[in-house]
């Protein structure tokens with residue numbers, strides 16, 4: 449049985465892949481900038497490694513953190529890695545060579561950073577795992593994230609709360625589950641949080657999964673994982689399931705999508721298959737409150753998203769960087785849960801929040817995450 453506790457022990461036994469060589473050229477869209485000013489450690493170089501520019505949230509995360517750190521007087525090297533861990537390892541290597549004092553890393557494959565982190569540690573560089581835990585290395589000093597299991601629970605609970613509204617005329621309910629990228633440590637938490645709530649209803653027959661792609665246990669989640677969280681892969685997977693298992697007028701009523709990039713592809717496949725809002729459009733979950741998905745929520749195409757105010761994550765991490773360099777106590781609020789296989793990493797956990805059609809305006813516009821005009825409101 450795959451419990452929350454066993455999940456939290458992480459994937460430490462997974463192989464640690466050697467870091468690739470250190471001769472990368474910088475991506476020109478990345479920046480190294482900032483100037484020294486006040487405060488302990490002022491002027492120090494901070495490396496910020498983000499996974500990809502292709503997904504909206506990481507652009508927001510990167511630029512927010514860069515702004516905060518520059519304002520605090522640090523130099524910042526912000527790099528994006530095109531979802532390739534080798535590329536990110538090269539970037540980290542360069543940051544270490546350039547004298548970075550702290551590396552903030554949103555990894556791609558959280559099991560494949562060991563060698564580059566050893567080099568960082570040998571030079572006294574401190575490591576903060578950002579959003580995604582880095583597994584199998586002693587050299588992860590802190591972790592800051594949202595409660596990832598809770599994200600999945602919120603999606604699962606939302607589905608259970610709305611079962612009565614999304615069903616066929618004979619009362620049957622067809623659900624299709626999706627999971628995130630198999631190399632992302634967060635993805636198994638999202639899936640387990642949701643599946644621990646939904647699976648009992650699949651087992652007792654209340655919910656059917658016509659494609660048969662219903663993992664028997666949480667541990668089987670990678671069988672439905674979408675590599676690199678690509679919308680296009682989710683779209684073709686949904687198209688295949690609709691073509692193969694929903695012939696003859698059978699309808700899908702609910703889609704468990706772990707995040708917005710997958711939800712977007714799934715929504716495109718449903719559009720192409722002729723599903724219509726107000727008649728047979730299914731309940732679709734998501735995460736991140738990406739702009740396109742927020743607009744889709746307003747258009748009735750996505751029932752909810754789990755919003756993580758990434759500005760707060762950036763604020764927290766900038767504070768932790770400052771505390772590390774000033775030698776003061778570093779804020780954490782969880783010193784038990786996140787075992788990366790070699791140690792329990794001191795963590796700062798932030799709470800996620802459900803957003804629906806009804807709360808887009810009050811929560812996302814009210815907090816300044818979006819302006820009303822960005823959303824056409």
Ligand code: BGC
Nearest residue numbers: 503579580632634677707736
């Ligand atoms: C993040 C999600 C994001 C996904 C794809 C996860 O690690 O926690 O917010 O949707 O990666 O980028």
